[in-house]
Amino acid sequence: MSASIFRIDLPAAIVIVLSIVIGLLMVLVFAWTSDQKAIHVAKDHLKAHLLAVRLFQDQLPVVLRSYGRIVLGTGRYLRLAFKPLLYAIIPLTVLIVFLDLYLGWKPLKSGETFLVKVHTASADALDGVSLQLPPDIESTAPAVHVPADNEVIWRAEAAKQGQYEISVADAGQTVSKRVVVSEGIPRVSPIRLQGFWKRIFISGEPALPDGSHIQSVEVVYPARNIYFLGMEWNWIWLFFVLSLIAGFAFKSILGIEI
Amino acid sequence: MKMYSGHSNRRYLIAALVAVFIAVVLHPTRSEAYAGPGAGFAVLSSFWTLLVAFLYSLYAFLTWPFRHLLRLFRRRKAYGNAQIRRAVILGFDGMDPELAERFINEGKLPNLAKLRQQGTFSKLRTTFPAISPVAWSTFMTGVNPGKHNIYDFLGRDLASYLPYLSSAEIRGPKRSFKLGKYTIPLGKPEIKGMRKSTPFWHWLGKAGIFCSVIRVPVTFPPEKFPGVLLSGMCVPDLKGSQGTFCFCTTRASGDKFREGGVRVPVERNGSAFHSYVPGPEDPLGNGSGKELRVNFEIRPDVSRQQARITADSESFTIKVGQYSEWIPVKFKAGLGFSAHGICRFYLKEVSPEVEVYVTPVNIDPGRPDLPISHPVTYSIYLAKLFGPYATLGLAEDTWALNEEVLDDDAFLAQAYGNHEDRERMLFDALEKTQQGLCACVFDTTDRVQHMFWRYLEEDHPAARNVPRDQRPNVVQDLYQRMDNLIGRVMQQISDDTLLLVVSDHGFKSFARCVNLNAWLHQNGYLTLKENKTESGDWFEDVDWSRTRAYTMGLNGLFLNLKGREREGIVAPGADAETLKDELRTKLDGLVDPASGRVGITGVFDCDTVYAGPYVDNAPDLIVGYGDGYRASWDSVMGKVTSQIFEDNLKAWSGDHCIDPRLVPGVLFSNHKIAVEKPAIVDVAPTMLKLFGLAIPKHIDGKPWKVATQSSAA
Numbered sequence: 001m002s003a004s005i006f007r008i009d010l011p012a013a014i015v016i017v018l019s020i021v022i023g024l025l026m027v028l029v030f031a032w033t034s035d036q037k038a039i040h041v042a043k044d045h046l047k048a049h050l051l052a053v054r055l056f057q058d059q060l061p062v063v064l065r066s067y068g069r070i071v072l073g074t075g076r077y078l079r080l081a082f083k084p085l086l087y088a089i090i091p092l093t094v095l096i097v098f099l100d101l102y103l104g105w106k107p108l109k110s111g112e113t114f115l116v117k118v119h120t121a122s123a124d125a126l127d128g129v130s131l132q133l134p135p136d137i138e139s140t141a142p143a144v145h146v147p148a149d150n151e152v153i154w155r156a157e158a159a160k161q162g163q164y165e166i167s168v169a170d171a172g173q174t175v176s177k178r179v180v181v182s183e184g185i186p187r188v189s190p191i192r193l194q195g196f197w198k199r200i201f202i203s204g205e206p207a208l209p210d211g212s213h214i215q216s217v218e219v220v221y222p223a224r225n226i227y228f229l230g231m232e233w234n235w236i237w238l239f240f241v242l243s244l245i246a247g248f249a250f251k252s253i254l255g256i257e258i
Numbered sequence: 259m260k261m262y263s264g265h266s267n268r269r270y271l272i273a274a275l276v277a278v279f280i281a282v283v284l285h286p287t288r289s290e291a292y293a294g295p296g297a298g299f300a301v302l303s304s305f306w307t308l309l310v311a312f313l314y315s316l317y318a319f320l321t322w323p324f325r326h327l328l329r330l331f332r333r334r335k336a337y338g339n340a341q342i343r344r345a346v347i348l349g350f351d352g353m354d355p356e357l358a359e360r361f362i363n364e365g366k367l368p369n370l371a372k373l374r375q376q377g378t379f380s381k382l383r384t385t386f387p388a389i390s391p392v393a394w395s396t397f398m399t400g401v402n403p404g405k406h407n408i409y410d411f412l413g414r415d416l417a418s419y420l421p422y423l424s425s426a427e428i429r430g431p432k433r434s435f436k437l438g439k440y441t442i443p444l445g446k447p448e449i450k451g452m453r454k455s456t457p458f459w460h461w462l463g464k465a466g467i468f469c470s471v472i473r474v475p476v477t478f479p480p481e482k483f484p485g486v487l488l489s490g491m492c493v494p495d496l497k498g499s500q501g502t503f504c505f506c507t508t509r510a511s512g513d514k515f516r517e518g519g520v521r522v523p524v525e526r527n528g529s530a531f532h533s534y535v536p537g538p539e540d541p542l543g544n545g546s547g548k549e550l551r552v553n554f555e556i557r558p559d560v561s562r563q564q565a566r567i568t569a570d571s572e573s574f575t576i577k578v579g580q581y582s583e584w585i586p587v588k589f590k591a592g593l594g595f596s597a598h599g600i601c602r603f604y605l606k607e608v609s610p611e612v613e614v615y616v617t618p619v620n621i622d623p624g625r626p627d628l629p630i631s632h633p634v635t636y637s638i639y640l641a642k643l644f645g646p647y648a649t650l651g652l653a654e655d656t657w658a659l660n661e662e663v664l665d666d667d668a669f670l671a672q673a674y675g676n677h678e679d680r681e682r683m684l685f686d687a688l689e690k691t692q693q694g695l696c697a698c699v700f701d702t703t704d705r706v707q708h709m710f711w712r713y714l715e716e717d718h719p720a721a722r723n724v725p726r727d728q729r730p731n732v733v734q735d736l737y738q739r740m741d742n743l744i745g746r747v748m749q750q751i752s753d754d755t756l757l758l759v760v761s762d763h764g765f766k767s768f769a770r771c772v773n774l775n776a777w778l779h780q781n782g783y784l785t786l787k788e789n790k791t792e793s794g795d796w797f798e799d800v801d802w803s804r805t806r807a808y809t810m811g812l813n814g815l816f817l818n819l820k821g822r823e824r825e826g827i828v829a830p831g832a833d834a835e836t837l838k839d840e841l842r843t844k845l846d847g848l849v850d851p852a853s854g855r856v857g858i859t860g861v862f863d864c865d866t867v868y869a870g871p872y873v874d875n876a877p878d879l880i881v882g883y884g885d886g887y888r889a890s891w892d893s894v895m896g897k898v899t900s901q902i903f904e905d906n907l908k909a910w911s912g913d914h915c916i917d918p919r920l921v922p923g924v925l926f927s928n929h930k931i932a933v934e935k936p937a938i939v940d941v942a943p944t945m946l947k948l949f950g951l952a953i954p955k956h957i958d959g960k961p962w963k964v965a966t967q968s969s970a971a
Contacts, residue, residue: 041645044641044642044643044645045642045643047642048639048640048642048643051635051638051639051642052639052690054635055486055633055635055636055639055690056468056486056690057325058325058468059468059690059692059693060326061692062689062690062692255571
């Protein structure tokens with residue numbers, strides 16, 4: 001039983017190592033880009049006002065003033081933490097987007113059925129949309145149209161491992177979407193999209209052409225849950241928790257004010 | 259153009275950062291992914307603060323009606339008979355009425371002049387003897403020393419004739435166990451307060467009147483009461499002493515300092531120098547006396563006349579003639595045991611020698627290893643609010659100036675640095691204590707007058723080398739600073755607040771030293787061992803079997819009483835009384851042959867000046883030195899010399915440990931006080947009366963008649 005709780009498979013090991021490294025880096029970035037003395041003073045003042053609430057608890061005006069100062073002090077502290085936060089967030093965002101393509105979803109297994117969802121600009125365009133599959137992938141059910149959501153859905157199954165391109169045609173225009181069938185931890189992009197902002201966060205494929213009726217092509221991969229300490233974790237939450245623990249540990253060791 | 263480009267780039271960078279931040283925060287799909295550790299730290303830390311504040315607010319909100327009712331009930335009861343809403347007592351240790359009056363008349367103290375004109379100014383009778391721990395103990399308890407048991411800084415051990423600190427006793431934990439080479443203490447050190455009787459703020463607090471008490475002497479260890487208190491004079495340093503400075507130098511070692519300091523060598527290692535700060539005894543060392551240390555490195559920069567010092571994890575640069583901030587130091591004893599202190603470094607010289615002065619290691623107020631406040635969190639609260647501050651009872655290092663390790667300017671910088679911290683604490687206490695008592699004692703007045711009185715006199719032995727026109731107006735400047743402080747306090751208080759400015763004693767010159775042990779020796783009352791003409795410290799060469807009287811400390815004269823002292827020879831009763839009379843007759847009016855002036859103006863029998871359960875611990879006689887005289891440095895330490903009278907050449911050139919009738923303190927108030935000869939013993943009963951409390955019968959002082967509104971109103 002205990003052996004199963006402490007079992008660590010490859011994705012968990014990757015997340016643990018990354019969390020420790022990133023936790024350390026973030027603490028260092030925080031130290032280099034923040035006003036350490038000002039943060040120290042701001043935190044001390046917050047603690048003082050909290051203590052004042054306790055020490056002078058029977059003096060209502062003092063307590064109320066202290067509450068006001070706690071709120072102001074918290075604002076001051078957040079303002080001081082904002083600059084290092086900005087410096088940390090850009091590389092971290094890029095890194096997490098990148099890692100999410102590997103750790104966010106599991107690739108399809110051979111013989112596993114999956115859904116392909118195509119989202120169009122209007123319900124009228126649904127009838128013109130068709131799916132073309134490579135030889136090792138076959139459709140296992142007819143297309144289902146969902147006009148309320150402007151969506152058409154197919155069910156398919158891959159016969160063997162590999163990277164495939166499926167095609168969706170509409171009004172003479174064809175767009176492709178990658179499908180990954182594997183047992184390892186390959187790069188998996190679940191959706192291909194139009195536009196920029198949304199795409200940079202969740203898609204690992206080029207943008208769909210502007211003006212196309214097809215707004216997105218999605219392959220529904222199973223979400224990857226990481227087993228750690230007897231629980232199934234979304235990798236991001238696990239990364240968040242572990243990197244915070246690592247960060248707090250390193251801040252104490254390195255004497256950095258956070 | 260370049261500049262424009264730089265600004266432009268920065269603007270784009272900021273815009274990009276903000277855009278990414280907004281996108282990250284507003285993106286709804288997986289925004290949790292982008293919080294990350296950086297944001298997590300900030301959010302968690304502030305969230306934690308807010309959560310704690312919120313939870314406490316909730317608790318306070320839910321319980322507030324009950325507490326408010328209780329408070330109303332208690333306050334109505336407490337303040338029902340009160341004649342005043344608030345009392346603010348500023349204690350200026352050693353402020354002298356004659357000097358104050360002189361400066362007022364010269365128009366230099368406008369705020370004290372205002373108090374004198376609109377309220378009260380009077381001399382305030384002090385205690386026998388006129389020593390701070392004695393007088394402030396009487397101030398707070400309203401009783402004579404026979405009831406509070408403090409007669410001097412030092413008491414004497416009847417078995418060994420050795421001194422001990424009279425105000426508090428600190429012992430290691432009772433139990434311990436051995437683990438290999440270590441002796442692990444079980445429990446905390448035992449701290450026992452030696453001052454008896456109850457401070458008046460305990461009575462007030464119990465009656466529901468809130469009190470903030472800051473740095474009143476002899477409040478260590480802090481006693482529990484319903485209010486807040488920061489301990490003052492008598493708080494030890496981390497070594498357990500009353501202040502041991504450290505002088506680190508590359509110069510060849512000389513004699514050890516007579517008082518208050520240790521000399522530590524500085525070793526050269528390449529371009530860096532290494533030394534250490536001595537700390538407390540290793541608590542795991544099985545009583546071996548092994549001292550804990552904090553090593554530090556000095557990297558001098560001769561061209562810039564500065565040095566970079568690294569102690570523990572702290573690294574800082576100071577210039578020659580400059581102090582560092584308070585630096586935290588951790589003395590590690592092994593097995594995870596450590597002692598936390600703070601100290602300041604002062605760079606004396608970087609070339610040709612390297613010299614660094616380190617203040618005594620103070621107990622860290624933000625992380626006190628010994629309790630220095632009540633509640634314990636009060637010292638922490640002040641440290642968080644204002645940063646680290648001096649906690650040592652005698653925080654101004656007079657010994658370092660006496661030993662010429664510090665010069666005048668360095669001493670004053672240290673003293674006024676502490677003073678400014680104290681002012682901040684006072685104004686915070688004033689804000690927090692809108693009703694009740696706020697009492698704060700400032701020591702600067704005492705220390706600066708002790709060390710700079712020499713410049714007030716034409717011909718003080720300690721200033722003979724300084725031309726008259728080069729003597730700074732340090733004492734006048736001190737009084738003006740205190741006056742300025744009073745002015746700022748007066749702006750903070752309304753007419754229904756009683757302001758008292760009191761001092762425990764005044765000041766006089768200390769130009770000549772009297773070695774009373776030498777006099778006792780030369781007059782046949784104290785006998786030395788065979789072939790000895792002098793004795794070392796603490797009666798090293800005294801033959802107790804032939805000694806009838808001795809002195810140690812500042813004013814006490816003791817009979818070597820049979821059945822009391824270990825080797826006592828004077829029979830109690832008639833013999834003792836006869837001896838006391840004889841000593842009084844001979845000493846009273848003792849003339850200094852060099853000047854023809856009277857060195858001793860009164861000798862007082864303790865049986866007549868004290869009454870109470872602790873009279874047995876008192877000296878047998880109190881010696882009142884004349885103006886310009888005081889017990890010699892040697893005599894205080896139980897040393898017998900061949901000279902009775904000698905010049906005092908130390909910077910410590912003013913004193914008050916003389917005939918108490920010559921050094922009354924001051925009493926200023928913004929209210930009229932109708933009393934003919936106020937005394938410091940009257941303060942406590944006056945406070946009790948003003949807040950409508952009954953005065954306990956054992957109290958010796960008499961309450962004053964105080965107008966309940968200021969005359970200005």
